[in-house]
Amino acid sequence: MEQWLAKNRDRLRADYFDFLRFRSISADPSCRAEVERCAQWVAAYLDRSGVPSELLRMEGGHPVVFGKRDGGRKPTLLIYGHYDVQPVDPLELWESDPFLPEERDGKVFARGAVDDKGQIFYAMAAVRALQESGIELPVNLLFCIEGEEESGSKALSQLLTRDPSRWKSDYLLVVDYDMLDEHTPAITLGSRGIVTMEVRLTGSHSDLHSGVLGGIAYNPNRALVELLADMWDRTGRVQVPGFYDQIEEIEPSALSPFSYRWTEEAIAQEFGIRALGGEAGRSLIEKNWLRPTLEINGLSGGYAGSGFKTVIPKEAIAKLSCRLVPGQHPEAIARQIERFCQTRAPQGMRVSVSIDHGGKPYRGNPHSPLAQAAKKAYEDVMGASCQMVLSGASVPIVADVVEAAGGAEVVGMGYGLPTDAIHAPNEHFSFSRLEKGLLTVARLVHELGRYQKSGIST
């Protein structure tokens, strides 16, 4: 593989940059045509890598790239990733155009440089390298590269339900995760689920003058902050009735195969976080992996730009999300929050709650052949012990893919770092990690044959 890399490095980087240039923001309707072109590019790349591909479509959605390389009676490895990206606001904080990838000091700055274009790109490139090096694969391959991971995975959800046989596989590799730190590889054996919603309070037909009607009208901004503040008690525990009721508590001993990186000092140093959230009395690892969260991801009401506007806005908006743990169902949790809003808002204030996509949490088995093969591949490439972790983040569709695949063993991998500024301005990746990713996926495919043959499978 190293030989292939030495010969093909320039082409690899050029292809990566081509991929990053597509404005594939799935949440932004104005990017629709660009998302489509990006999907076509991915399918073409897989085709040229020996994985015949097609675009699967659901009405109103962005296409899912489906690739299949069938080599007869072998176990099947399904590789999942996504080609869509997050919005780029606030644009003014980017030091270079988010869709004109720029190399500075070996780092590549672009929206999607890591999440998830960079990561799924090295997985595709690994298969191309194996193909062009004439190496026989010990597994059949499926690729599922969707275009709506950042906005709800609706099309893929429907495709999974409609035609489950298409996705049947033994192993599921989700290439959308982080390392523990830049020297320490990690595989991820569980993610929290998610549900998102918008809460809108409306107090009047139009914006009001805050003097002319001030003191008479209940300001929707005030109603919103009071409603939201009531969602937590002073210990950080969510007060929405039923929120914690269905959680499957796990024994502390079940955490023994896992490593946790962060300390209070480290997050203060790295991110400037000095005010700690979550439930009082819980450890960082519990708060981050084992406990659900409720977050206000967006607040908007009235005029908060430069200068001042003496207005009582007609409405105020909050965007909320919850990270969920096993036992919690996305829609049930969202309905609890909706009920809380409807019953707690001031009398006469109009409340509307619109619930967006959700995704269930999942947990994998640290002793599966896939987990072992992935660990070995990482250790060979990095020369360092590979840790096992859970993730506080969500790849909402994974639980559904596991189900459609017939209960495949699942492992999340990746070369992201928490400092890569994913979902934020100036997202970046490094060429070095891109290449290690390629080598790791190639190695993992090889090792999976060995672990399978030697019957380590449990």
Place this chain on the structure above:
Amino acid sequence: MEQWLAKNRDRLRADYFDFLRFRSISADPSCRAEVERCAQWVAAYLDRSGVPSELLRMEGGHPVVFGKRDGGRKPTLLIYGHYDVQPVDPLELWESDPFLPEERDGKVFARGAVDDKGQIFYAMAAVRALQESGIELPVNLLFCIEGEEESGSKALSQLLTRDPSRWKSDYLLVVDYDMLDEHTPAITLGSRGIVTMEVRLTGSHSDLHSGVLGGIAYNPNRALVELLADMWDRTGRVQVPGFYDQIEEIEPSALSPFSYRWTEEAIAQEFGIRALGGEAGRSLIEKNWLRPTLEINGLSGGYAGSGFKTVIPKEAIAKLSCRLVPGQHPEAIARQIERFCQTRAPQGMRVSVSIDHGGKPYRGNPHSPLAQAAKKAYEDVMGASCQMVLSGASVPIVADVVEAAGGAEVVGMGYGLPTDAIHAPNEHFSFSRLEKGLLTVARLVHELGRYQKSGIST
């Protein structure tokens, strides 16, 4: 005057539209040149109306148009208004360009159509009409038309202090107020003061992924809603220590010359307001005129646009304002709120409070010659009894002008209606009210001579 109006109606409307076309948003630095051109236009209009004018300047500020028509030993009437306007966001809710005035059904839609371009324009036009009709004025005139009323009146404040003799006058007419309703004129004998500020909570160096660090970082949006929600108790009473301490309570009997228009049914009908704010147990008139308010005029944190962004923002912002009543000092109140924020925010969260402009409240005398002349003028023009009111809104500079003028008798007048959408999208005025305004100001000047001569002055 009616004759002059009949002959000059087209020119009057054309001049009014010219005035409305200037993008004189004082809070927006990009409008600076346009604000300057607008001031020059106002000065030229006064010059041509027999009131020699000049632009008074303070460094960094927008010019104040100062006009003076001196006719010897007569009492002096100072007329105050402003040529600057509020910002126009949200622009997408305007049905026509806010700076291309458009007539629809006798209404003129434009930012500033009423507040305060429309109002100060008819006052200037009244003087032009008197001048062109060859009528001798019973008073000397001063005009003070400033360009920063919507953003703090800083330049005028400084000019008032620097050269108080320039402003010496017996009567102050503030042309920036509303009628009681479209059939009922009113003069305003007091306004609440105001102070505005921005509160910013910062939790980290940059935006964070709400999964990767969710549960660990204290979300600034949550800290902000908790901090703001604590500012009121459940009865709507402001909980900031000291907020009500200095209020000069007034006897209910002092309200007897005054009329109040609104009822709960009327505000529900007119504005769709069904949730009532202010302090529980107080009447609407108290809440609106006699009690101070604390309002959240703007909220912003994270991403609240279309789609969803799973972010914990690095910071969250609230824009706050208070309406103040006699006894309350703007800066003292702002410092109380600043202290509240600094002491109540979660440990480790960075808090910054920046305090903007303030204006003191003022109250006038319902029995002064100016109040009596204004009442008579309105009644002659409208054929309806003129009410006396207070205002819940603020013309922050008025208290300072009264002081600089040497304790002049003050009256606020105007032909605005609460339904004119001032400070909101689709602000509008009518030609009919514009002309009545002109006639009323002309008549008031005449009546003021009579009340003065007949010694009604107390």
